[in-house]
Amino acid sequence: MQSIVVKEEIEIPSGVEVKIDGKKITVNGKKGQIERDFSFAKEIEISLDANKVILMSTFLNRKEKALIYSVKRHILNMIEGVTKGYRYSLKIISTHFPMSVKVVGDEVQITNLIGEKDIRRVKIYPGVKVTVKGEDITVEGIDLEKVSHVAANIETQSKIRGFDKRVFSDGIFLYKKEVLS
Template sequence: MQAIVVKEEVEIPSGVEVKVEGKKVTVKGKKGQLERDFSFAKGVEISLLDNKIILTSTFLKRKDKALVYSVRRHLMNMIDGATKGYRYYLKIISTHFPMNVKVVGDEVQITNLIGEKNIRRIKIYPGVKVTVKGEDITVEGIDLEKVSQVAANIETKSKIRGFDKRVFSDGVFIYNKEVLS
């Protein structure tokens, strides 16, 4: 069944500046500035009214209605990132060989994973900060997609294939994520 009109609102907190130019939205807060193009959301109109971002669309099917809510969530994540920021926590687990993880320039390097000689390299996106202290890795930044993608890339690159997972539990694993305050 089609929904005739869907209208969603996103409240803009104080201290956040939002600019809408067509389908391009810029959010500026105390932590930084995020910009995103929502041209993929055909049929969704984005506008500013008072202290709210208004999303409207008409004659929607199920997938189109889901798209409106996805755009709403992206805008909320942008506001949270510009005001607070995001942080992911990863843990280095090495039971057989002492694994080394270090940040070199704009990449994370994993060496000696189950005794391998090759270096596994993970690119760090601009605006994302990675720190390694002992067995803990912290990935933080203001763009949720970049922060979560860097953390996921680190976890994926350290996966071991071809060994029994019950015996070889080595790797780097995400164990916590949070919105900073």
């Protein structure tokens, strides 16, 4: 069943500035600036009214209605990112061979994973900070998508295939996601 009118409002907190240029939204805050293009959401009309972002559309089916709520959540994540920021924590587990993880330039290098001589590399996106201290890796930034993508790529690159998981539990595993204050 179609919804006649769907209108969602997002309150803009003080200290945050939002600019809308067509379907491109720019959010500025004390931590930085995030820009995102929502041109894929053709059915949604995005506008700015005083201190609110208004998402509105008419005659939506189920998928289009879900899209309006997805866009709303993306904008809320952008506002939360520029005011607080995000941190993902990962743990290095090596039971057989001493694995080495280091940040070199704009990439994370994983060496000696189960005795492999190859270096596994993960690209770090601009605006994301990765630190390695002992067995802990922290991934921080203001853009939730970039932070989560880098953390997921680190976890995926350290995945071992073709070994018994009960014996070889080596790898890098995500154990905590948090919003900074």
